[in-house]
Amino acid sequence: MDSRALDINARWCGVSTQVLMENAGKAVAGHCLRYDGIAVFCGNGNNGGDGLVAARILKDNGKSVTVFVLEGMRSRLNGLNLKRLAGKVKVVELKSSDDVPDLSGFDLIVDALLGVGFHGKLREPLAGIVGRINESRVPVLSVDVPSGFKVKADKVISLHESKLEGAVVAKIGIPKEAELYCGPGDVYLALPERRGDSHKGDYGRLIVVGGSRNYVGTTTLVAEAALRVGVDLVTIFTPSYAAERMPFNPNLMIHPLRSKDHIALKDVPEILDARYDAMVVGNGLGRDEECRKALKKLFSENKKPVVVDADALSIMDKEWINENMILTPHHGEFKMLFGVEGSGRTVEKNAVETKATIVLKGPVDVISNGKVTRLNKTGNPGMTKGGSGDTLAGITAGLLAQNGNLMNSACAGAFLNGLAGDIAYGKLDVSMNATDIIEHIPDAIRKSREVIKDD
Helix, strand or coil, X not given: CCHHHHHHHHHHCCCXXXXXXXXXXXHHHHCCCCCCEEEEEECCCHHHHHHHHHHHHHHHCCCEEEEEEECCCCCHHHHHHHHCCCCCCEEEEECCHHHCCCCCCCCXXXXXXXXXXXXXXXXXXXXXXXXXXXXCCCCEEEECCCXXXXXXXXXXXXXXXXXXXXXXXXXXXXXXXXXXXXXHHHHHHHCCCCCCCCCCCCCCEEEEECCEXXXXXXXXXXXXXXXXXXXXXXXXXXXXXXXXXXXXXXXXXXXEECCXXXXXHHHHHHHHCCCCCEEXXXXXXXXXXXXXXXXXXHHHHCCCCEEECCHHHHHCCHHHCCCXXXXXXXXXXXXXXXXXXXXXXXXXHHHHHHCCEEEECCCCEEEECCCCEEEECCCCHHHHCCCHHHHHHHHHXXXXXXXXXXXXXXXXXXXXXXXXXXXXXXXXXXXXXXXHHHHCHHHHHHHHHHHHCCC
């Protein structure tokens, strides 16, 4: 799991990032104690903060320490730990690689410039600074990973788990629950930050395929939930009878299909011809034989990510499942589709066999892609009311249209749906409805981001 997401989930579990950083610094310092003259290179983020803590601990242990810090904006904890060094350790600010002195007089270099969150090509001044480190011929210890995977490290201390072959792993106090249970860290992974130069459609186009004569409003719940997690455009593809009678919402686009009462084979080319990044299928679909035939064709020809929910789960065959799918069954639908009772073991087994991502809904949701199995415990008894599954499908599909990652979207979707339900239930008790869950999705995102930004 992504390191920053783990830190965020650990905060949700009650373990602060400050504690984790202190533990990381102690672990790094422990591997440096046989050296006397130590240069610590620190970036502006929390990887650099780990290095700053290590520098303080090494100085307290009588070592000669010089800290080299990049100029610029710092994370909150990075800035806090830099202030704690004032008057204790020599600190050199690096504006360019020319500010790096001859390093040959040091016994060890600690590289805490960049962590696993960095992607892309090193730019100046970092590229030049890394070049000076590599030219020094002084032993190098990297924190978590060699910065930009360009530093020639003699030793790597990976925090919590190994990030590359040969690294020494240091446990820093991240609780098992942070990895097992979904949390705000999963929201961080699934919900992209909006850029200033964004355009309409940059954050996903979702199509909702469902509805029928007997279930007119269901797809509206799905679509409205998807909009609340930030997807740019949502279009509902539904039979003409349902399209003409749907609750009006000016934020949604409605595409009436040629079929009147139920989706049929003739509608599939029209659906697949749409412009979309992800699809959600099944809500209010009905269980007509024509629907089943259309569903089989749709699944066989669709190549994009799709969330499969509700009636689609009841009428499809296991053989139709593929690696593009997130399935969101409750226990009855799971047994109907897979022929066994739902449990952690059977969810994981069927995810392996089908290559799909499965979300088994229950008091504790079980989520697996066959490689990783997670649990989600947000949610409450008030969410037994009709429509809460539709909101889950919409939230998950809305995230999927933005990021394209099935497992991240499934975990964040389950967490946010349950958290929005918890907030609504706390205000409304048994009076809560599915529309109340939708109304409180922004509160769930805001609460998650408060944890995310608490660095």
